[in-house]
Amino acid sequence: MWQKIKVAFHKLGSPAYFYGFSGRLLPWLWIAFGGLAAWGLYQALFVVPPDYQQGDSYRILFIHVPSAWQAMMTYVTMSVLAVITLVWRIRIAEIMAMVSAPIGAAFTLICLTTGALWGKPTWGTYWAWDARLTSMLVLLFIYLGIMGLYAAFEDRRKGARVASVLILVGLVNIPIIHFSVEWWTTLHQGATIRLFGESTMDPSMIEPLIYMTIATKVLYAALLLMRSRTELADQDRRRAWVRQRVAGSTARG
Amino acid sequence: MSEFLEMGSHGFYVWTSYAIFFAVLAWQVCQPVARHRRLRAQLIEEQALRKGNYEDEAR
Numbered sequence: 671m672w673q674k675i676k677v678a679f680h681k682l683g684s685p686a687y688f689y690g691f692s693g694r695l696l697p698w699l700w701i702a703f704g705g706l707a708a709w710g711l712y713q714a715l716f717v718v719p720p721d722y723q724q725g726d727s728y729r730i731l732f733i734h735v736p737s738a739w740q741a742m743m744t745y746v747t748m749s750v751l752a753v754i755t756l757v758w759r760i761r762i763a764e765i766m767a768m769v770s771a772p773i774g775a776a777f778t779l780i781c782l783t784t785g786a787l788w789g790k791p792t793w794g795t796y797w798a799w800d801a802r803l804t805s806m807l808v809l810l811f812i813y814l815g816i817m818g819l820y821a822a823f824e825d826r827r828k829g830a831r832v833a834s835v836l837i838l839v840g841l842v843n844i845p846i847i848h849f850s851v852e853w854w855t856t857l858h859q860g861a862t863i864r865l866f867g868e869s870t871m872d873p874s875m876i877e878p879l880i881y882m883t884i885a886t887k888v889l890y891a892a893l894l895l896m897r898s899r900t901e902l903a904d905q906d907r908r909r910a911w912v913r914q915r916v917a918g919s920t921a922r923g
Numbered sequence: 924m925s926e927f928l929e930m931g932s933h934g935f936y937v938w939t940s941y942a943i944f945f946a947v948l949a950w951q952v953c954q955p956v957a958r959h960r961r962l963r964a965q966l967i968e969e970q971a972l973r974k975g976n977y978e979d980e981a982r
Contacts, residue, residue: 716927726930730940737944776951784940791933889948896955904962917966 685902686911688762692895699892703885710881718875730788732882737780740886741809742844744774747890749841752834762898764830765905767837768820769897773890775813782806793857801850802858805843812840826905 681687714732721728751767754760785803786796797803816833823829851860862871871879906912930937 725933727933727936729930729937733940733944772954773951776947780944780947783943787936787940787943791936893951893955896952896959900955900959900962903959907962907966913966913970916963917970 683760683762685762685906685909686915689899689902689911689915692899696892696895699888699895703888703892706881706885706888710878710885713878713881718878721875724792727788727791730784732878734781734784734788735879736882736886737777737784738806739883740890741774741777741781741806742847743887744770744777744890745809745813745837745841745844748774749837752837755830755834756838759831761827762902764827764834765898765901766894767834768816768826768830769901770894771813771816771820771833773893773897775810775817777886777890778806778810778813782810798857800857801854802847805847805850808843809840809847812836812843816840 682691710732714729718729720726748767748770751763751770754763755767782803785806789798790796816836819836820826820829820833823832851858903912903916928934928938
């Protein structure tokens, strides 16, 4: 059993195998995302009642909160991949770390803009230099910095290693974002959902939030695989497997 | 229906948020798809040039 897992893991390290495997996995991820998001959004927009204080504007939170979580989760995943890059130099891990940056930046952007649109009717302002908001903006800049640094190197493997160091330096921002609502109680409210202990959110409102959270996780996986296989094929464009699988008349990308 | 769209006077904020959510995600999907297509087209072109039979039908 253990041997089988080990063999499967090493197989995934082979570019051609990874390309084929991710190509077969992708349609299933898209189906899963479609189902979860459709059910979650239906609940969020039609089923759950308006909040007694915020009215209907709180429906924004069903996309804001999962995006915020995914923006941070992407960073943590990217950091693990960065450690693998620096220690073992596994090329697939390098590529997955690098293509995670634009995806994380997209989730951060959604988080910031939807947060602003929720803040206007609720707090009376689109933006404030509150600790949570500012640290989230810093996260966006870190993502953009990683993308820029990676793109600045002609040798992409070298660029990935240098950017990996920046990823690990930027990791310090993640606990700051998480605890910002406790350390500085300026504007953004504290967490109402807790993994450990009791949540202070109404149970009927939690269900769509859970669906949307799982949906964004699946979406990240799908976007990650899509970008990884393109980047991999681009880096290996002179290699035989790319000629056969990507440009060949039989296999479609 | 119009009551649903109004979202208790918060319609603008709610629908703009959802529009941004889907627009950003659609962009995230289109970007790698376009890049993959471009790469594929380049590879096919290179292959055709190497073989010396440059024809559009190879596309």
